[in-house]
Amino acid sequence: MTETQILIESTLQAIAAGILIGAIYGLMCVGLAMIFGIMRVINFAQGDFMMIGMYAAFFALTLLGLPSFLGPVVGPYVAVLLAAPLLYGFGWLIHRTLIRRVTGIETADLEGEGHYAQLILTLGIALILQNGAMILFGAELISIRTPLSSDAIFVGPFLDGLAVFLNKARLVSACISVVIIVALWWVIKSTTLGKSLRAAADNPEAAIYMGIDVDRSHRTAFALGTAITATAGGLLATNYPFHPFVGLEYVIIMYAGVVLGGIGSVIGAFWGGMAIGLVQQLSTIILPTQLQNATIFVFFLLIVILRPQGFFGRNVERT
Amino acid sequence: MLEIRNLSAGYSEIAVLHDLSVGVEAGQFVSIVGPNGAGKSTLFKTISGTVKPMGGEILFEGENLMKLAPAARPHLGIAHVPEGRQVFSSLTVLENLEMGAITEAGKKNWAQTLEQIYSWLPVLEDRAGQFAGTLSGGEQQMVAIGRGLASSPKLLMLDEPSMGLAPAIADFVFDKLMEIRKDAGLTILLVEQRVAEALQVADKGYVLETGRVVLEGDGETLKADDRVRQAYLGM
Numbered sequence: 001m002t003e004t005q006i007l008i009e010s011t012l013q014a015i016a017a018g019i020l021i022g023a024i025y026g027l028m029c030v031g032l033a034m035i036f037g038i039m040r041v042i043n044f045a046q047g048d049f050m051m052i053g054m055y056a057a058f059f060a061l062t063l064l065g066l067p068s069f070l071g072p073v074v075g076p077y078v079a080v081l082l083a084a085p086l087l088y089g090f091g092w093l094i095h096r097t098l099i100r101r102v103t104g105i106e107t108a109d110l111e112g113e114g115h116y117a118q119l120i121l122t123l124g125i126a127l128i129l130q131n132g133a134m135i136l137f138g139a140e141l142i143s144i145r146t147p148l149s150s151d152a153i154f155v156g157p158f159l160d161g162l163a164v165f166l167n168k169a170r171l172v173s174a175c176i177s178v179v180i181i182v183a184l185w186w187v188i189k190s191t192t193l194g195k196s197l198r199a200a201a202d203n204p205e206a207a208i209y210m211g212i213d214v215d216r217s218h219r220t221a222f223a224l225g226t227a228i229t230a231t232a233g234g235l236l237a238t239n240y241p242f243h244p245f246v247g248l249e250y251v252i253i254m255y256a257g258v259v260l261g262g263i264g265s266v267i268g269a270f271w272g273g274m275a276i277g278l279v280q281q282l283s284t285i286i287l288p289t290q291l292q293n294a295t296i297f298v299f300f301l302l303i304v305i306l307r308p309q310g311f312f313g314r315n316v317e318r319t
Numbered sequence: 320m321l322e323i324r325n326l327s328a329g330y331s332e333i334a335v336l337h338d339l340s341v342g343v344e345a346g347q348f349v350s351i352v353g354p355n356g357a358g359k360s361t362l363f364k365t366i367s368g369t370v371k372p373m374g375g376e377i378l379f380e381g382e383n384l385m386k387l388a389p390a391a392r393p394h395l396g397i398a399h400v401p402e403g404r405q406v407f408s409s410l411t412v413l414e415n416l417e418m419g420a421i422t423e424a425g426k427k428n429w430a431q432t433l434e435q436i437y438s439w440l441p442v443l444e445d446r447a448g449q450f451a452g453t454l455s456g457g458e459q460q461m462v463a464i465g466r467g468l469a470s471s472p473k474l475l476m477l478d479e480p481s482m483g484l485a486p487a488i489a490d491f492v493f494d495k496l497m498e499i500r501k502d503a504g505l506t507i508l509l510v511e512q513r514v515a516e517a518l519q520v521a522d523k524g525y526v527l528e529t530g531r532v533v534l535e536g537d538g539e540t541l542k543a544d545d546r547v548r549q550a551y552l553g554m
């Protein structure tokens with residue numbers, strides 16, 4: 001192989017890996033987009049909701065003994081999907097007890113529409129979840145392994161012996177992510193539920209005049225966002241080990257993805273996450289792995305300077 | 320149909336409405352006029368539940384509205400077209416109308432209702448796919464009115480539909496309202512700064528000042544009243 005061929009191959013390899021991880025990041029970002037992008041709630045605990053989702057999937061897998069009757073391949077994915085409704089309930093409860101006090105119609109008159117209160121409240125929730133998980137689960141690294149985690153599909157050889165391999169676990173996770181996003185996108189775009197969620201976020205007071213229970217809509221969106229990010233976390237955990245503080249690594253990626261995609265756009269958040277996955281993987285070709293995250297933020301800054309409204313941002317001013 | 324008795328309401332302990340009584344009979348056109356800050360919008364918000372009452376009662380078709388959650392009230396057949404339009408700016412015009420139609424009555428015969436709304440306000444059909452936030456003020460007012468009509472309400476409450484519109488557009492909005500009222504036989508409660516027009520068409524009128532009803536009567540009588548002529552009609 002010539003040097004150019006090696007470079008082409010590693011680039012293709014990075015793109016393939018970037019698309020797979022990007023799809024999962026995309027799902028993660030979409031979860032935050034429901035909460036931050038659509039409902040305009042600043043949630044610092046989003047990464048920790050994801051962490052809880054990872055543990056929930058792990059315990060669903062081990063405590064229910066799923067692999068013994070579903071097999072080691074299907075079991076973990078079923079566990080991840082079981083964790084989703086659990087985290088929906090968790091998000092619902094957190095909103096019902098805490099978040100609703102600092103959001104929606106209650107805070108329309110507060111300074112910064114309650115954003116300061118949200119910031120402090122969710123930071124507090126994040127700290128409690130991180131340290132609570134530390135006490136309950138300990139600091140050891142856990143992962144949701146499947147036989148697919150160390151198995152790959154080889155694509156090729158093409159163009160004089162080039163080949164790209166795709167990790168099977170990531171491939172499955174990426175496919176599940178895409179299916180969930182397409183389904184969610186349809187719900188938000190076309191169903192009455194989705195439209196009333198958007199209406200309640202857009203103008204809570206007017207939504208009440210339509211007969212929309214705004215508090216419930218906000219709660220639904222918050223719980224959905226929690227469940228979606230948690231699902232992304234579970235899918236990620238089939239390939240990456242996690243620990244109680246894993247949320248910190250991802251919450252920044254999530255915010256970057258949502259802002260890149262354009263605040264308020266769910267599909268944009270997906271592409272934002274995808275872009276981050278690609279940049280992260282491509283950067284490894286020329287830079288040491290430790291600089292991955294730095295590259296993401298250089299890219300982020302560039303986009304924010306060149307296109308402040310994000311990929312899909314609209315310049316429709318909200319009234 | 321709507322019976323408000325001795326209502327007091329306001330914002331965090333400061334009363335804005337004092338011991339106020341207003342009645343609307345089925346089929347009537349009732350106008351409320353009064354200076355800025357009189358509490359007209361506050362009255363509407365109290366009816367809809369986004370401002371909490373401090374005393375008195377509000378009955379709609381005999382039912383005590385105060386016992387109902389704000390979001391439950393539109394389902395009884397009350398449509399509130401708020402001051403300043405308040406369209407859902409990130410939703411399309413059609414989606415805005417659909418939001419009006421999430422009440423039971425609105426869902427029923429939605430296709431027909433939509434056609435009817437389009438025939439009254441053709442601009443909405445032309446702009447159906449456009450984001451409401453990108454419309455002109457007059458067009459947004461049409462969206463707000465159309466959205467209120469979409470719920471097939473029994474009572475349509477309009478808070479200053481002509482606010483911020485050029486006189487010609489305001490006239491147009493007014494004419495449309497009269498047309499819609501004639502076609503649909505709606506009961507209408509209107510708050511308006513255009514006192515002459517509002518009283519001209521009203522079966523009954525109320526003059527609100529600093530949260531109190533200072534005058535009431537049928538539209539013609541009010542319009543001829545010296546105090547109204549001096550204070551509001553500049554005569």
Ligand SMILES: Nc1ncnc2c1ncn2[C@@H]1O[C@H](COP(=O)(O)OP(=O)(O)OP(=O)(O)O)[C@@H](O)[C@H]1O
Nearest residue numbers: 109330335353354355356357358359360361362402
């Ligand atoms: N959210 C609020 N918090 C505190 N006070 C308020 C609030 N909204 C209105 N007010 C006060 O209540 C009083 C009545 O206001 P309201 O909006 O009902 O008047 P209005 O008759 O609708 O006036 P306009 O013709 O200007 O629309 C005003 O003194 C106003 O300052």
Ligand SMILES: [Mg+2]
Nearest residue numbers: 359360361402
């Ligand atoms: Mg007003």
